[in-house]
Amino acid sequence: xxxxxxVISLLQTIAGICFLAAIGFxxxxxxxxxxxxxxxALEVVPAAQKNTKLIDFSQVAGNEDAKNKVCDIVDYIKxxxxxxxxxxxxxxxxxxxxxxxxxxxxxxxxxAGEAGxxxxxxxxxxxxxxxxxxxxMRIRQxxxxxxxxxxxxxxxxxxxxxGKKRSNANTSGNDERDxxxxxxxxxxxxxxxxxxxxxxxxxxxxxxxxxALTRTGRFDRHVEIGLPNVNQRKKIIDIHFKGKxxxxxxxxxxxAKQTIFFSGAMLEGLINEAAILAAKQKSEFIExxxxxxxxxxxxxxxxxxxxxxxxxxxxxxxxxxxxxAVITRIVLPENEISKITxxxxxxxxxxxxxxxxxxxxxxxxxxxxxxxxSAYAGRAAEEVIFGKDxxxxxxxxxxxxxxxxxxxxxxxxxxxxxxxxxxSEYEKDGLIYLKKVSYNLYNKTVEIVKNNxxxxxxxxxxxxxxxxxxxxxxxxxxxxxx
Ligand code: ADP
Ligand code: ZN
Numbered sequence: 001x002x003x004x005x006x007v008i009s010l011l012q013t014i015a016g017i018c019f020l021a022a023i024g025f026x027x028x029x030x031x032x033x034x035x036x037x038x039x040x041a042l043e044v045v046p047a048a049q050k051n052t053k054l055i056d057f058s059q060v061a062g063n064e065d066a067k068n069k070v071c072d073i074v075d076y077i078k079x080x081x082x083x084x085x086x087x088x089x090x091x092x093x094x095x096x097x098x099x100x101x102x103x104x105x106x107x108x109x110x111x112a113g114e115a116g117x118x119x120x121x122x123x124x125x126x127x128x129x130x131x132x133x134x135x136x137m138r139i140r141q142x143x144x145x146x147x148x149x150x151x152x153x154x155x156x157x158x159x160x161x162x163g164k165k166r167s168n169a170n171t172s173g174n175d176e177r178d179x180x181x182x183x184x185x186x187x188x189x190x191x192x193x194x195x196x197x198x199x200x201x202x203x204x205x206x207x208x209x210x211x212a213l214t215r216t217g218r219f220d221r222h223v224e225i226g227l228p229n230v231n232q233r234k235k236i237i238d239i240h241f242k243g244k245x246x247x248x249x250x251x252x253x254x255x256a257k258q259t260i261f262f263s264g265a266m267l268e269g270l271i272n273e274a275a276i277l278a279a280k281q282k283s284e285f286i287e288x289x290x291x292x293x294x295x296x297x298x299x300x301x302x303x304x305x306x307x308x309x310x311x312x313x314x315x316x317x318x319x320x321x322x323x324x325a326v327i328t329r330i331v332l333p334e335n336e337i338s339k340i341t342x343x344x345x346x347x348x349x350x351x352x353x354x355x356x357x358x359x360x361x362x363x364x365x366x367x368x369x370x371x372x373x374s375a376y377a378g379r380a381a382e383e384v385i386f387g388k389d390x391x392x393x394x395x396x397x398x399x400x401x402x403x404x405x406x407x408x409x410x411x412x413x414x415x416x417x418x419x420x421x422x423x424s425e426y427e428k429d430g431l432i433y434l435k436k437v438s439y440n441l442y443n444k445t446v447e448i449v450k451n452n453x454x455x456x457x458x459x460x461x462x463x464x465x466x467x468x469x470x471x472x473x474x475x476x477x478x479x480x481x482x
Pocket of ligand 1: 059060061062063099100101102103104105106107202236239263264265266268
């Protein structure tokens with residue numbers, strides 16, 4: 001018995017060793033295969049080849065601004081010589097920035113489609129590998145391919161994976177990324193202006209990109225692709241319902257209104273989900289009940305959820321932005337207000353007013369005071385409309401902005417008489433002056449808001465309705481009121 005158990009235990013040990021060896025062998029093989037694969041994956045497959053059907057601009061709904069901004073690029077790819085003859089330099093690198101699902105990839109593909117050239121699509125994270133040098137090698141291989149195909153559009157999604165700002169604390173240990181980024185920049189500068197090659201990179205946040213990337217001559221055209229407003233959503237909805245059997249009881253306008261803060265991708269998802277529901281139920285058409293069910297599934301837990309439920313937030317945003325817009329028109333009449341919107345922008349604000357200051361060398365004391373009041377106008381509108389105790393955190397950035405202008409107003413430009421022309425803030429009472437100026441100008445802003453409350457409310461109501469108002473319309477509303 002003793003012997004027997006010794007034999008068994010020996011056998012067990014052998015079996016164990018064999019088992020381990022087998023596992024080891026499999027792991028080894030996989031590792032080899034893995035590393036081989038990651039090297040082989042360098043093969044960048046063009047997402048579409050010349051003459052295969054790419055999309056064109058008509059399939060990208062809304063986004064008219066962005067399309068206009070890339071029109072000349074399409075023309076340049078088609079006729080580089082035309083521009084070259086005049087010594088015009090067309091951006092070789094373009095950055096599309098904005099929230100996910102807004103059609104950045106689509107638009108890049110459409111640029112290639114409109115120009116009728118090859119389209120290569122890669123993702124930034126494909127180039128950031130554990131091993132130093134692999135990313136750079138992949139970049140070189142990609143561009144070798146691109147060169148072979150002649151004119152082309154190269155699309156790099158998630159460029160931040162390669163081109164994020166270097167934080168000072170972390171200068172070392174990023175060799176791989178630096179090498180990859182350098183390889184990309186080198187390859188880009190290797191093209192001639194007559195080559196007709198354009199590189200489009202996409203990111204959700206442009207502010208985190210390394211300056212080495214965004215500098216003149218590199219990715220120097222920046223095109224924002226934001227969330228669609230109600231009109232644009234209607235167009236996207238139209239496109240995605242096209243060709244589907246949809247019942248008359250689905251109201252596209254209503255759906256567009258309900259889907260504030262939805263991206264194009266979310267709209268596409270919503271419609272697709274409704275179609276699946278209809279198919280499952282063997283319904284003849286996609287009916288409103290399918291759309292509604294899909295809508296509620298989609299907004300549950302999504303970022304759109306919070307804001308859709310809280311219509312009140314939207315009203316606050318609308319009043320705040322209307323305040324900025326109307327007051328800016330009054331205190332900075334030379335500014336061009338090109339857009340007012342309650343759709344959040346990529347910098348995280350609830351809504352915004354796009355106001356372009358006049359192009360001049362000097363600003364007067366009145367201008368600077370106007371800038372401060374214009375920044376305060378959002379908060380002032382909240383105070384006048386909702387009451388002193390109901391002002392919100394929405395003015396955080398405005399307050400910071402105003403404070404920094406006030407600082408310059410007093411200490412740099414010598415525009416506050418009580419402080420004088422000392423041109424420095426060493427004075428220990430600096431804060432007292434800051435407070436005084438801030439207090440005076442804020443109160444002045446509140447007064448102007450009070451006198452224009454009606455017009456601010458009409459702008460706010462129109463914002464709720466249309467979400468975005470463009471330049472001329474603000475003047476129309478303001479002129480109608482007087
Ligand atoms: P991004 O690159 O900005 O993340 P994509 O271009 O990948 O977004 O869009 C994902 C999908 O969303 C598209 O394939 C399309 O179905 C839909 N989509 C997004 N924006 C639009 C738009 N403007 N018009 C039509 N469809 C859109
Ligand atoms: Zn504001």
